[in-house]
Amino acid sequence: MTEMRKEDTVKLISAEGFEFVINKEAAMVSQTIRNMLTSPGSFAEAQHGEVTFPEISTTILEKICQYFHWSLQYASGKETEFPIEPELTLELMMAANYLHT
Amino acid sequence: MVVLRSRTVTPQTLAKDSTPCPSVIKQSPAVPLLVSPATPPLSASRRSGRLASRSPPTDETPLTTGTKRRRRRSTSAGVCSIAKNKAVDEGNPAADVVKQEAEEPEASLPVSPATPFLSAHRRSGRLASRSPSIDGTPHTAGRKRRSASAGVSSENEAVDEGNPSAEGVASEGNVIADGVKQEAGEETPQTTGRKRRSASADVGSIEENKSAVEENQAAERVAERVKQEEQGNDGKGLSLEENRSVKRTRRWTSEEKGKGKLGEVGAIDVRNGELRVPGTLIIDEGRAEREGRQNPSRQPSTVVTEKASREEEERLKERTKDALSKKTGSGSRMDQFKDAARKNAARFAHFEAQEHLEAAPPGVEAAEQSTEGDDEKVEDWPGPFSTAMKIIRDRSNRMNLQSEKPTSDKANSVAINWTPRGDVGGCNRSRTLVPSLEQLCMEGLAKNADAITSLDCVPDVFRHRLSQLLCDSRKMNTHFLNLLACGSPSELRIRDCSWLTEEEFTDCVQGLDTSNLTVLQLDYSGRGIPDYVLHSTLAASPGSMPVLNTLSLNGAYRLSDIGLRSLVSAAPSLRCLNLSQCSLVSATSISILGESLGSRLQELYLNDCQSIDAMLMLPALLKFENLEVLSVGGIETVSDDFITCFVAVCGHATKELVLSDCVKLTDSSLKAIATACPRLHSLNLSNLRQLTDSALGYLANGCQEIQTLKLCRNNFSDEAIAAFIEASGESLKDLSLNNVKQVSHNTALSVARRANNLQSLDLSWCRNLADEAVGLIVDSCLSLKVLKIFGCDQLTDVLLSGHSNPVVEIIGMKMSPALTNVRVIDAQAFAVHYSSVLSSM
Numbered sequence: 001m002t003e004m005r006k007e008d009t010v011k012l013i014s015a016e017g018f019e020f021v022i023n024k025e026a027a028m029v030s031q032t033i034r035n036m037l038t039s040p041g042s043f044a045e046a047q048h049g050e051v052t053f054p055e056i057s058t059t060i061l062e063k064i065c066q067y068f069h070w071s072l073q074y075a076s077g078k079e080t081e082f083p084i085e086p087e088l089t090l091e092l093m094m095a096a097n098y099l100h101t
Numbered sequence: 102m103v104v105l106r107s108r109t110v111t112p113q114t115l116a117k118d119s120t121p122c123p124s125v126i127k128q129s130p131a132v133p134l135l136v137s138p139a140t141p142p143l144s145a146s147r148r149s150g151r152l153a154s155r156s157p158p159t160d161e162t163p164l165t166t167g168t169k170r171r172r173r174r175s176t177s178a179g180v181c182s183i184a185k186n187k188a189v190d191e192g193n194p195a196a197d198v199v200k201q202e203a204e205e206p207e208a209s210l211p212v213s214p215a216t217p218f219l220s221a222h223r224r225s226g227r228l229a230s231r232s233p234s235i236d237g238t239p240h241t242a243g244r245k246r247r248s249a250s251a252g253v254s255s256e257n258e259a260v261d262e263g264n265p266s267a268e269g270v271a272s273e274g275n276v277i278a279d280g281v282k283q284e285a286g287e288e289t290p291q292t293t294g295r296k297r298r299s300a301s302a303d304v305g306s307i308e309e310n311k312s313a314v315e316e317n318q319a320a321e322r323v324a325e326r327v328k329q330e331e332q333g334n335d336g337k338g339l340s341l342e343e344n345r346s347v348k349r350t351r352r353w354t355s356e357e358k359g360k361g362k363l364g365e366v367g368a369i370d371v372r373n374g375e376l377r378v379p380g381t382l383i384i385d386e387g388r389a390e391r392e393g394r395q396n397p398s399r400q401p402s403t404v405v406t407e408k409a410s411r412e413e414e415e416r417l418k419e420r421t422k423d424a425l426s427k428k429t430g431s432g433s434r435m436d437q438f439k440d441a442a443r444k445n446a447a448r449f450a451h452f453e454a455q456e457h458l459e460a461a462p463p464g465v466e467a468a469e470q471s472t473e474g475d476d477e478k479v480e481d482w483p484g485p486f487s488t489a490m491k492i493i494r495d496r497s498n499r500m501n502l503q504s505e506k507p508t509s510d511k512a513n514s515v516a517i518n519w520t521p522r523g524d525v526g527g528c529n530r531s532r533t534l535v536p537s538l539e540q541l542c543m544e545g546l547a548k549n550a551d552a553i554t555s556l557d558c559v560p561d562v563f564r565h566r567l568s569q570l571l572c573d574s575r576k577m578n579t580h581f582l583n584l585l586a587c588g589s590p591s592e593l594r595i596r597d598c599s600w601l602t603e604e605e606f607t608d609c610v611q612g613l614d615t616s617n618l619t620v621l622q623l624d625y626s627g628r629g630i631p632d633y634v635l636h637s638t639l640a641a642s643p644g645s646m647p648v649l650n651t652l653s654l655n656g657a658y659r660l661s662d663i664g665l666r667s668l669v670s671a672a673p674s675l676r677c678l679n680l681s682q683c684s685l686v687s688a689t690s691i692s693i694l695g696e697s698l699g700s701r702l703q704e705l706y707l708n709d710c711q712s713i714d715a716m717l718m719l720p721a722l723l724k725f726e727n728l729e730v731l732s733v734g735g736i737e738t739v740s741d742d743f744i745t746c747f748v749a750v751c752g753h754a755t756k757e758l759v760l761s762d763c764v765k766l767t768d769s770s771l772k773a774i775a776t777a778c779p780r781l782h783s784l785n786l787s788n789l790r791q792l793t794d795s796a797l798g799y800l801a802n803g804c805q806e807i808q809t810l811k812l813c814r815n816n817f818s819d820e821a822i823a824a825f826i827e828a829s830g831e832s833l834k835d836l837s838l839n840n841v842k843q844v845s846h847n848t849a850l851s852v853a854r855r856a857n858n859l860q861s862l863d864l865s866w867c868r869n870l871a872d873e874a875v876g877l878i879v880d881s882c883l884s885l886k887v888l889k890i891f892g893c894d895q896l897t898d899v900l901l902s903g904h905s906n907p908v909v910e911i912i913g914m915k916m917s918p919a920l921t922n923v924r925v926i927d928a929q930a931f932a933v934h935y936s937s938v939l940s941s942m
Contacts, residue, residue, distance in 0.1 A: 067538045074535045082541055086549045093542035093563060101538050 010037065011050040014061040026068035027051075031100035056095045063092055064099065071101075486801035489824035493847050497820075519877040547571055556584045561592045572597035579605050589614040598626035603634050610638040615646045624679075625656040632664035640667035647672075653679035655706070661685040666693050676701060681708035681732070688718035695721035703727055708759065709735035715743040723750045732759035734785065739763035744770035752777030761787035761813070771796035775803025782806055787813035787839075794821035801828035809835040816843075819869075823847035830855035837863035839889075849874035853881035860884050865891035865913060872900040879904040879911070889913045 010027040012020045028034040036043055036051060053061060063084070070082050084092060546553065547570040556564060564585060571577040572595060582601075585593055586609055593613075598606075606629040621639075623630065639646065649672040654660060660668075660683050669675065675698055680686050691713070694702060702725045707713060715738040722728075728751050733739050744766065748755065755778045760766060766789050774781065781804040786792060792815055800807065807829055812822075822844060826833070833856050838844050844867040852859065859882045864870060875896060879888060885906060890896055891913035901911060 064538070067541075071535050071538075082536075084541060084545045086545065086552060089542050089545045089549070090553070090559065093539055093546065094559070096538035096542055097563070099538075 013052040014058040018058045029068045029071045060095050484802045485828035486798045489827035493820045519873040565594045586613045589617045591617045592620040594622040596624045598623050601629035620651040622653040627658035631659035635664045640671040643670040645671045651677040656682045658684045662689045665690045669697050677704035679706040681706050687712045691718040692721040695724035700726040704730035706732040715739040727754050730757040734759045734761035740765045741770045745773040748777035757783040759785040761785045767791045768796045772799045775799040783809035785811040797821045797825040801825045811837040813839045819843045819845040819847045823851040826851035835861040839863050840866040845869035853877045861887045863889040879906045885909045
């Protein structure tokens with residue numbers, strides 16, 4: 001894996017405190033995160049590059065990060081299936097709605 | 102003759118008789134009494150699906166309950182036929198109660214049939230005792246008394262034949278599941294039946310009957326007249342429906358169970374589209390009568406009755422010029438069979454829309470001519486529309502002069518400058534094609550819906566989307582329905598309940614806690630929701646859904662006026678009601694709604710309710726002072742007069758009007774709408790072929806806030822539409838020009854220039870638009886999200902790949918499967934579309 005510079009990454013923190021460090025471009029798939037990071041005001045998130053999601057659990061947040069990357073892959077032409085475990089689906093859907101993704 | 106037992110009803114007998122007894126019908130002079138809407142106890146009793154026995158009446162009261170029951174039983178006479186006689190016990194204080202109860206809004210017309218409907222009571226072998234009303238009570242002509250069985254007061258409701266408002270009243274009496282047909286014609290059978298009944302009970306009453314004959318006949322005549330008007334073009338079809346409805350009321354339960362047959366033989370004689378129940382047969386009485394007739398031995402007293410009633414019938418028939426003099430059951434079965442065949446033929450007849458147009462009554466044509474004569478062309482009036490028209494015409498003229506070509510080719514008459522710039526939009530567009538995580542999850546859930554164990558904590562929005570997805574993929578079942586009904590849901594939406602059976606529905610809804618329910622949508626639930634099921638579940642008690650503000654029962658074809666009444670009493674704060682395609686709902690229901698909901702109702706959808714006659718429901722409609730949405734698409738009886746009257750009273754609040762397929766409408770209604778509805782936001786004029794460019798002119802000048810305009814197959818010219826958009830295009834968000842053949846480049850230019858807020862545009866089947874025109878539109882309307890171009894073969898890839906709008910979804914070309922990923926603007930997001938729900942609380 002190539003070295004990721006600080007400016008290129010965003011940290012997403014789940015309810016349990018797990019931190020997911022992902023590519024900024026991937027995180028921008030979510031409209032909500034994009035707005036947080038790019039809006040002209042001075043959000044704390046934008047400054048520190050960290051976003052906390054106190055209502056999203058770790059497993060769900062992990063799945064969401066996987067979706068971000070899958071989405072970039074899909075957009076660049078490689079169209080595959082995105083598997084979702086049934087037991088996650090309900091929560092995942094609500095989180096996805098919140099993240100506008 | 103059905104009457105089972107005749108007896109003289111006196112206060113003493115009333116006192117003694119504590120059990121339901123055969124109803125004795127006493128003919129009394131009609132009293133102009135108003136009947137109040139049926140009260141909930143009625144519905145409760147009807148719930149059982151059979152005529153409930155009356156509760157033992159007290160001596161005093163002519164039993165409102167009894168009367169109410171009877172009221173319910175009586176067939177839906179439709180407009181006026183419902184003559185319910187209020188049992189009035191003269192000298193009985195209860196009579197006052199009864200009288201007060203029966204408050205008929207308008208009792209102007211002479212009352213129709215005097216005889217009270219013998220409701221199922223008779224059927225069940227119980228006769229209500231009659232209250233010897235007559236003495237002392239002032240009766241106006243036409244008010245008939247219905248004798249109540251001993252101890253049970255019969256309710257006599259004044260029937261206003263031909264009085265549209267009477268529908269409401271009548272409907273109460275005509276609860277019997279058949280609320281559909283409000284033909285005045287039904288009045289006749291009822292009248293006859295009633296008269297018969299009344300005659301049967303008391304010897305003395307025979308005389309009364311005779312005296313009431315005149316009233317009956319007058320009522321009948323009125324009823325006939327109204328029926329004639331109603332029937333207009335659709336004679337046979339209507340009669341058939343009447344027949345069906347009559348039949349329905351008679352065989353209430355079996356019909357409800359879907360086993361009803363076509364055209365009851367012997368039940369009703371329909372001749373030339375007029376419903377004539379031979380003699381005694383009357384909707385709900387009919388059953389009893391038939392039974393009675395078949396078992397004459399059972400009722401010895403009926404002999405006298407039959408004689409007397411026969412006399413009356415004869416007289417009636419003469420007066421009504423009814424050539425059919427045979428009595429059912431006794432007369433020629435062959436004729437009845439023939440009639441039944443005749444009736445049923447109409448059911449299979451196919452009426453061309455053109456026939457309706459051509460057969461328009463002369464009044465309409467005269468009106469049209471007069472309006473045309475009166476008005477100058479709208480374009481001549483000062484205003485933005487006329488200015489725009491002038492400019493457009495000048496422009497095309499100039500073009501023609503310059504090019505020195507004949508204007509045969511419209512597309513060339515207007516120059517459009519648009520060059521495709523394909524590079525910009527390309528990469529952006531692919532982005533929208535990535536399926537969103539939400540969508541993926543939805544699909545996953547829909548696939549595994551049976552594995553879901555609980556929907557707690559899932560917000561309503563998701564429930565709705567899931568429910569919609571499941572319905573669309575035909576995977577909706579009771580399991581998910583129970584999930585949705587868990588807890589105390591605030592919204593329950595199922596947009597396809599065609600799979601739902603009665604038992605499933607009952608099981609599910611019986612456990613449903615409706616105290617928090619604000620939105621209930623059970624569309625296409627005809628199979629599972631007949632009246633009696635409603636009575637045992639949703640409408641079990643009045644006010645059982647106290648905060649329900651939106652109710653959608655689209656396609657509930659077994660829901661009748663009775664069921665609706667009980668529903669409305671269970672949901673007193675209803676603000677939005679969708680009864681589209683409920684074929685049994687008649688103008689009576691609208692009266693019920695008007696009385697109970699009045700100014701609270703804000704949205705009313707009645708698309709394709711074939712049993713509703715527009716003019717008959719008009720008086721009730723005028724009570725909805727705050728009605729924001731009225732949707733009467735598909736109701737062919739909607740006429741210019743109807744629209745003009747309606748908007749004159751309620752136009753100030755109107756925000757949305759759906760008038761699609763109301764083919765009788767002409768420019769004059771548009772003129773009325775434009776004058777009276779300044780706040781109109783949405784207008785649907787699909788398939789109104791008689792409209793001309795003037796209509797658009799009126800609209801442009803009058804309705805400045807139009808956001809949604811749906812045109813389809815209209816005959817507007819390109820210039821007129823262009824001028825309209827120039828004048829009022831700023832506010833447009835959703836425009837449909839589907840199949841408006843003449844749309845061409847003028848329109849395209851106007852749209853591109855003026856419609857900056859346009860989000861959805863439908864240009865399907867507009868063959869005169871070239872790539873340049875549509876490209877210009879797409880590139881100029883930056884808010885555009887959806888563009889539909891079905892059937893536009895003339896558009897090519899130049900447009901698709903050449904436009905530079907990053908957001909727009911173009912659907913309809915090359916059968917592209919883009920519909921799966923189209924994000925349609927969710928118009929159904931809110932329960933009540935135009936007002937905040939909270940504002941009323």
